[in-house]
Amino acid sequence: MRRRWAAVSAVALGALALLPLATPREDILNFVFLVLLGITLAESWNIVAGYAGQVNLGHAAFFGLGALLTRRLWTTGTPIVAAMLAGAVLATGFAVVIGVAAFRLRGAYFAIGTLALGEILRTTVSNVLPEISTLPAASIAAYRLTDRYYAALVLAAVTVAAVAALASSRLGLGMRAIREDEEAAAASGVGALRLKLAALALSTGLAGLAGGLFAYYHISYYASHPFGPQWTFDALLMTYIGGVGTLHGPLLGAVLYVVLKEYLAVRWVDLHLLIFGALFVAIVLLLPGGLVQAAARVRRLLRRRR
Amino acid sequence: MMILAQQLLLGVLIGGLYGLAAAGLSLVFGVMRVLDVAHGELIMLGGYGTFWLVTLLGVDPFLALGLVIPGALALGVALYWGLFAFVVRADEATRVKNSLLIGFGLALALHALAVRLWTADERSVPTPYGGAVFTVAGLSIPAVRLLSLVLAFALILSLQLLLTRWRWGKAIRATAEDWQAALLTGIDVRRAYLLAFALGTALAGAAGTLVTIGYAVSPSIGLEWTLKALIVVVLAGLGSMPGTFVGGLVLGVAEAASAAAFGGPYREVVGLVIFVVVLVVRPRGLFGR
Numbered sequence: 001m002r003r004r005w006a007a008v009s010a011v012a013l014g015a016l017a018l019l020p021l022a023t024p025r026e027d028i029l030n031f032v033f034l035v036l037l038g039i040t041l042a043e044s045w046n047i048v049a050g051y052a053g054q055v056n057l058g059h060a061a062f063f064g065l066g067a068l069l070t071r072r073l074w075t076t077g078t079p080i081v082a083a084m085l086a087g088a089v090l091a092t093g094f095a096v097v098i099g100v101a102a103f104r105l106r107g108a109y110f111a112i113g114t115l116a117l118g119e120i121l122r123t124t125v126s127n128v129l130p131e132i133s134t135l136p137a138a139s140i141a142a143y144r145l146t147d148r149y150y151a152a153l154v155l156a157a158v159t160v161a162a163v164a165a166l167a168s169s170r171l172g173l174g175m176r177a178i179r180e181d182e183e184a185a186a187a188s189g190v191g192a193l194r195l196k197l198a199a200l201a202l203s204t205g206l207a208g209l210a211g212g213l214f215a216y217y218h219i220s221y222y223a224s225h226p227f228g229p230q231w232t233f234d235a236l237l238m239t240y241i242g243g244v245g246t247l248h249g250p251l252l253g254a255v256l257y258v259v260l261k262e263y264l265a266v267r268w269v270d271l272h273l274l275i276f277g278a279l280f281v282a283i284v285l286l287l288p289g290g291l292v293q294a295a296a297r298v299r300r301l302l303r304r305r306r
Numbered sequence: 307m308m309i310l311a312q313q314l315l316l317g318v319l320i321g322g323l324y325g326l327a328a329a330g331l332s333l334v335f336g337v338m339r340v341l342d343v344a345h346g347e348l349i350m351l352g353g354y355g356t357f358w359l360v361t362l363l364g365v366d367p368f369l370a371l372g373l374v375i376p377g378a379l380a381l382g383v384a385l386y387w388g389l390f391a392f393v394v395r396a397d398e399a400t401r402v403k404n405s406l407l408i409g410f411g412l413a414l415a416l417h418a419l420a421v422r423l424w425t426a427d428e429r430s431v432p433t434p435y436g437g438a439v440f441t442v443a444g445l446s447i448p449a450v451r452l453l454s455l456v457l458a459f460a461l462i463l464s465l466q467l468l469l470t471r472w473r474w475g476k477a478i479r480a481t482a483e484d485w486q487a488a489l490l491t492g493i494d495v496r497r498a499y500l501l502a503f504a505l506g507t508a509l510a511g512a513a514g515t516l517v518t519i520g521y522a523v524s525p526s527i528g529l530e531w532t533l534k535a536l537i538v539v540v541l542a543g544l545g546s547m548p549g550t551f552v553g554g555l556v557l558g559v560a561e562a563a564s565a566a567a568f569g570g571p572y573r574e575v576v577g578l579v580i581f582v583v584v585l586v587v588r589p590r591g592l593f594g595r
Contacts, residue, residue: 055403101586108341108402112536113585116578119533123578127571229529233414240407271422277415284407285392 009160016153020146029149033217035258036152037210038238042250043159044206045235050245051172052199053179054103058114059235061121062091062204064227066211068125071133071223074215080151084212091208092201099200103193106182118229126224134220148217155213159206164247166202175199179245237276240283243292252291308444313562315445321558322455323516325551327531328538329462330509336544337482337502339398340390343409346532347416348507352378352514353523354424360431367431367519368453371512378511382504385412394499413528420525430522454516459551461512465505466547478502482545530574537581 016036020029041063048056066087073083098117105113135143166172174195177185186192214226238257243249261272283290331345342348352374359370389412393405438449469475474497480488481498489495517523517531534557542553557577564576 055406104586107399108406109585111403111406112341112343113582116533116536116581116585119529120575120578120582123571123574127569233410236410237414268422271418273414274418274422277411277413277418280411281389281408281415284404284411285389 013153013157017150020149026145029145031258031262033145033149033152034262035255036149036156037213037217038234038254038258039156039251040152040159040206040210040213041231041235042238042242042254043156043163044203044210045232046239046244046250047163047166047203047206048196048199049236049239050250051166051179052175052196053182053245054196054199055108055111055236056114056200056203057111057229057232057236058116058118058121059203059207060227060229060231061114061118062095062207063211063214063231064121064125064224065091065094066208067215067226068211068223070212071215075133075136075139080212080216084209084216087212087215088205088208091211092205095200095204096197099197100193103196103200115229115232118227118232122224122227122229125227126222129223131223132220133223140219143219148213151216152213155206155209160247160251162202162206167247171195171198176245237280239290240280241276241290243290244288246289246292249290249292256291310566312445313566314559315447316451317558317560317562318555319448319451319455319558320520320561321555322458322551323513323520323554324534324538324557325554326458326461326509326516327513328535328542328554329465329547329550330506330513331532331535332539332542332544332547332550333465333478333502333509334506335539337478338390338394338405338499339401340393340405340503341402341409342390342506343406343532344412344416344528345409345506345510345535346528346530347413347420348378348381348510349514349517349531350420350523350525350528351381351416352511353518353527354420354429354514355511356515356518357424357429357431357523367433367515368457371457371515374511374515375508378508379504381511382507383500385507386500386503390503391496391499394496413532417525417528424525426525428522428524429518431518433519448520451520454520458513458516461509462547462551465509468505469547474498474501478505533581534577537577540581540584 016032019032023029041059045056045059048054066084068087069090070080070083070087073086074080078086102110102113102117166175174185174190175198177188177190178192178195182192211226214221234257238253239250240253241256242251242253257272257276260275264272264275287294289296327345327349330348331342334340334342334345355374355377356367356370359365359373360367365373389408390405393401393408396404433450435449440447440449440452467475469479477488477493477498478501480491480493481495481502485495488498513531514523517527538550538553538557541556542550557580560576560580561573565573
């Protein structure tokens with residue numbers, strides 16, 4: 001089973017790596033870029049929400065911080081990789097400081113507390129930096145989509161690999177113990193706060209890198225845009241619809257979400273949110289394991305038939 | 307000095323609406339332990355209901371309340387039966403978390419629906435007496451907003467009377483206090499939940515009407531109003547409707563004061579900062595009574 005998944009992943013990765021050589025069509029590359037960015041966001045959100053069981057509604061704050069610092073450093077001459085890493089360090093550092101206080105809150109209170117935090121940051125950034133950030137002319141002239149595409153591919157692959165490693169590690173086991181019952185986990189020797197902070201640090205570091213990718217990809221945007229709550233909401237929808245707390249759930253969710261969003265956006269802007277909002281409610285009520293759980297059920301049914 | 311007094315006065319006037327917005331959320335959370343983060347979207351729907359009544363049927367905006375409130379009550383019943391009745395079966399921690407997620411999906415769907423129905427533009431309703439302004443001691447008081455404040459207070463007072471005098475109001479309070487004990491004394495707890503949710507939605511609808519009259523409505527006001535309501539609930543605690551109203555006034559004044567001190571764009575930040583600080587300092591007693 002394990003080996004089969006490894007083979008599937010290798011083939012998928014190889015195909016994606018060859019895609020820019022196979023087609024020069026920018027719309028396809030842009031589309032796959034969005035899917036890869038979605039995967040990174042969803043999987044990184046999934047670490048805290050799915051494995052450690054804490055619904056973080058302030059994910060956009062860390063995405064935004066990564067974008068902010070990366071853009072600032074990169075446009076003033078720092079190489080993009082170093083700039084992105086700096087953005088990730090800023091996001092993680094901020095998360096750890098905030099996390100010590102925020103993890104005093106449990107369950108839904110953590111969720112609304114982090115939501116408020118994200119909004120504070122967004123409002124402040126839009127007040128301090130109200131202008132559109134546009135790349136200098138030289139960078140626009142040197143802009144190559146394939147660079148962004150490969151950066152997104154590497155980042156998404158790293159993120160999925162990190163979550164896979166986490167899922168099978170002792171650390172991940174401890175996180176799941178906290179998710180199931182924090183008191184019981186703490187009583188059996190799991191350092192709950194330490195593990196929750198570790199989950200948040202990893203998750204926000206990846207979100208910071210994703211923000212850096214956003215800053216690298218877009219030619220111009222409002223500095224406060226990556227702080228918008230929709231980035232958190234997107235990650236949440238992708239993760240829950242695919243299957244929260246699983247490795248391939250957020251992957252599946254991200255692909256489905258971006259496909260439907262882009263397809264519907266041609267004729268009906270925002271209609272995807274109506275569909276996904278309703279689908280999400282149905283999944284929370286009826287199918288807490290998302291599409292991954294649904295697929296497992298179908299598979300079991302088929303097997304029984306045989 | 308005069309300018310500051312004027313700003314604080316406007317803060318009081320919008321604060322009444324914050325109190326009204328929070329009252330519904332406080333009732334629903336206090337009774338059902340359901341955190342309905344789509345509360346702001348319900349306010350938004352109330353606003354558009356008013357917009358339609360005024361522009362399509364020519365109803366007077368304040369009289370529209372008489373139609374929006376029953377409509378919102380019915381919507382509340384439908385939402386309870388369709389969604390939240392499934393949530394209240396779970397234990398308390400799961401209930402809060404699942405209701406948060408469901409409210410969230412509902413909020414996204416309602417937002418998208420509102421964009422389809424009414425476009426993303428900001429809408430406001432014209433009132434025949436819209437521009438009227440009283441001047442008291444050099445301060446100008448817009449008549450429409452003053453009337454909104456009075457109506458908000460009247461609505462909260464009627465809710466308080468319902469909860470203390472009406473048979474089912476007492477049942478709702480008993481359920482909030484201890485649902486198991488309420489069940490043992492023969493109260494139909496599910497019915498109390500239904501009534502609380504319907505009343506909470508009706509208050510959201512009424513708040514939506516007043517917001518649209520005094521200010522404006524657009525599909526994206528939902529999150530902002532949900533946060534305002536949450537801040538007031540955290541400030542005022544659960545259990546007392548007049549207390550919630552006062553909490554709303556406090557938030558309105560605090561926003562006005564911070565706008566005067568740090569500039570207009572920061573008015574949103576002060577409430578959120580209060581909110582986060584109170585949450586972190588009193589993580590458990592936060593929604594306590």
